Amino acid sequence: MTGTGELVRLGRRTAKGVAGYDLAALLVGSEGTLGVITEVTVRLRPTRAPERTVAGYFDSIVDAGRAVDAVAAAGITPSALELIDRQCLLAVDAWKDMGLSVDANVVLLGRIDTPGSLGDDEAATMRTAFDKSGASWSAQSSDQAEADALFAARRLAYPALERLGPVLTEDICVPIRAVPEMLSRIESIATQWDTRIANIAHAGDGNLHPLLIAPHDDDAARQRAQAAFDDIIDAALNLGGTVSGEHGIGLLKMGGLVKELPPAVLDMPHNIKRALDPTNILNPGKVFSRTI
Amino acid sequence: MTGTGELVRLGRRTAKGVAGYDLAALLVGSEGTLGVITEVTVRLRPTRAPERTVAGYFDSIVDAGRAVDAVAAAGITPSALELIDRQCLLAVDAWKDMGLSVDANVVLLGRIDTPGSLGDDEAATMRTAFDKSGASWSAQSSDQAEADALFAARRLAYPALERLGPVLTEDICVPIRAVPEMLSRIESIATQWDTRIANIAHAGDGNLHPLLIAPHDDDAARQRAQAAFDDIIDAALNLGGTVSGEHGIGLLKMGGLVKELPPAVLDMPHNIKRALDPTNILNPGKVFSRTI
Numbered sequence: 001m002t003g004t005g006e007l008v009r010l011g012r013r014t015a016k017g018v019a020g021y022d023l024a025a026l027l028v029g030s031e032g033t034l035g036v037i038t039e040v041t042v043r044l045r046p047t048r049a050p051e052r053t054v055a056g057y058f059d060s061i062v063d064a065g066r067a068v069d070a071v072a073a074a075g076i077t078p079s080a081l082e083l084i085d086r087q088c089l090l091a092v093d094a095w096k097d098m099g100l101s102v103d104a105n106v107v108l109l110g111r112i113d114t115p116g117s118l119g120d121d122e123a124a125t126m127r128t129a130f131d132k133s134g135a136s137w138s139a140q141s142s143d144q145a146e147a148d149a150l151f152a153a154r155r156l157a158y159p160a161l162e163r164l165g166p167v168l169t170e171d172i173c174v175p176i177r178a179v180p181e182m183l184s185r186i187e188s189i190a191t192q193w194d195t196r197i198a199n200i201a202h203a204g205d206g207n208l209h210p211l212l213i214a215p216h217d218d219d220a221a222r223q224r225a226q227a228a229f230d231d232i233i234d235a236a237l238n239l240g241g242t243v244s245g246e247h248g249i250g251l252l253k254m255g256g257l258v259k260e261l262p263p264a265v266l267d268m269p270h271n272i273k274r275a276l277d278p279t280n281i282l283n284p285g286k287v288f289s290r291t292i
Numbered sequence: 293m294t295g296t297g298e299l300v301r302l303g304r305r306t307a308k309g310v311a312g313y314d315l316a317a318l319l320v321g322s323e324g325t326l327g328v329i330t331e332v333t334v335r336l337r338p339t340r341a342p343e344r345t346v347a348g349y350f351d352s353i354v355d356a357g358r359a360v361d362a363v364a365a366a367g368i369t370p371s372a373l374e375l376i377d378r379q380c381l382l383a384v385d386a387w388k389d390m391g392l393s394v395d396a397n398v399v400l401l402g403r404i405d406t407p408g409s410l411g412d413d414e415a416a417t418m419r420t421a422f423d424k425s426g427a428s429w430s431a432q433s434s435d436q437a438e439a440d441a442l443f444a445a446r447r448l449a450y451p452a453l454e455r456l457g458p459v460l461t462e463d464i465c466v467p468i469r470a471v472p473e474m475l476s477r478i479e480s481i482a483t484q485w486d487t488r489i490a491n492i493a494h495a496g497d498g499n500l501h502p503l504l505i506a507p508h509d510d511d512a513a514r515q516r517a518q519a520a521f522d523d524i525i526d527a528a529l530n531l532g533g534t535v536s537g538e539h540g541i542g543l544l545k546m547g548g549l550v551k552e553l554p555p556a557v558l559d560m561p562h563n564i565k566r567a568l569d570p571t572n573i574l575n576p577g578k579v580f581s582r583t584i
Contacts, residue, residue, distance in 0.1 A: 006556035016465050016494075021326075022318060023557070026318050245309060268315055268568060269313045
């Protein structure tokens with residue numbers, strides 16, 4: 001539904017198509033500012049081949065970041081490469097007692113969906129990358145139940161942390177080469193602002209989710225957490241990254257968006273917004289801090 | 293370079309990113325109407341695994357279309373699935389004497405880049421799909437030189453046809469299920485308008501390139517070819533397809549674009565164009581037949 005009340009269908013039913021501008025791509029991620037999406041049709045793909053899981057334990061988060069860079073440098077594109085840090089492991093254990101924090105400070109979970117012996121080779125290469133980057137332990141899981149349990153711990157990390165207090169969720173994304181440096185800067189920022197920062201990450205994409213615990217009942221701590229949040233954004237931009245890898249801008253990252261995009265680039269979405277929603281009725285006041 | 297003379301850099305250097313609208317996606321395929329693209333940075337991917345080539349010969353082009361549908365229905369996503377019809381084979385042989393037209397009326401060339409034994413299975417499944425759809429001959433090429441020669445014939449088809457006269461190149465794309473029906477309709481249209489139409493196709497994508505020979509020196513024949521061209525567009529739209537799978541709109545398909553997109557959808561790119569190029573200096577008069 002457009003800003004002028006027209007019901008339109010965008011996108012295409014064909015595998016390829018270049019008839020005019022890619023309006024579906026423009027609407028995806030526009031956060032309701034260019035139209036109200038009332039119906040979505042998705043393309044189905046064949047089921048993936050069974051995946052291999054490789055786990056690595058690390059003493060330091062920067063070593064785990066180096067392993068992520070080493071995997072990318074080896075030319076492998078994992079179907080998943082997730083990072084869970086000590087704060088998250090402790091929170092999961094405090095809630096579900098999975099015993100992970102006994103053995104590991106930081107866990108990397110990699111998945112390879114390349115089929116056949118090439119997939120075996122890639123899994124072995126990933127494990128080597130983990131070991132060479134200082135893993136204290138690594139293994140390719142031969143047991144699907146075990147592999148699923150590790151990924152379950154990953155999924156539990158966020159709700160486990162929320163039990164500890166209000167969480168300010170970051171969503172930065174940096175070039176993969178910059179992952180170790182970014183993780184190191186997050187550690188420094190946590191120390192500098194005396195703020196508890198846990199990390200979960202879609203590390204293989206360079207998409208990091210530092211989670212800042214900002215207690216309700218402590219105004220000074222909340223302000224320090226906000227300062228740390230802003231510093232993390234500055235560090236990500238400084239390393240060639242973005243303020244949002246997947247969550248979007250909303251209200252929380254409106255300031256970050258202005259830092260990321262130069263004024264001439266910001267003019268373009270502003271002008272598009274004005275063209276497609278002339279009366280500014282579509283999610284007004286979000287994404288763009290400047291008045292449309 | 294924008295319509296207001298600003299030099300901007302769009303896109304992102306990170307694997308993921310959702311900071312504002314996807315302006316790079318909007319500019320890609322905008323055919324110079326939203327900005328002048330002065331520099332492009334592309335992402336590199338690892339080299340693909342070696343591919344398997346499966347060739348099939350068919351007596352009728354509609355059977356070859358059925359084979360394309362059968363491959364998709366089997367859940368396979370080939371890295372290439374190309375069709376070359378009798379007119380093209382004759383033209384290539386007339387030029388390069390490759391001897392293809394002796395054995396085949398229509399050739400399908402499939403490639404599978406799935407590695408390992410799964411790739412072997414998919415190549416075998418593709419060959420079975422060819423056979424069940426009425427292939428007069430099929431084989432998985434064990435010889436890379438032979439496979440490359442077949443694809444060379446595919447690449448020669450267009451210049452070979454151009455030797456026969458001016459070619460009006462179609463670029464329709466239909467849902468894969470509709471490929472056999474579309475090929476059948478093209479045959480009927482050729483007969484109806486007494487126009488020589490050759491077919492090459494990225495058939496696995498449903499992207500067909502009917503090539504209409506429109507002789508310079510025969511006005512009546514040129515007019516019939518134009519009528520056939522328009523009928524092919526109508527048939528593609530009727531089957532849920534698009535007027536352009538990959539070539540774009542330019543001048544040739546401006547009428548087709550208006551047929552494909554309803555007025556409310558056409559309003560959107562018009563308004564975007566006006567917003568980003570207020571003085572209409574960027575490739576004016578192309579893509580959109582309506583005055584901006």
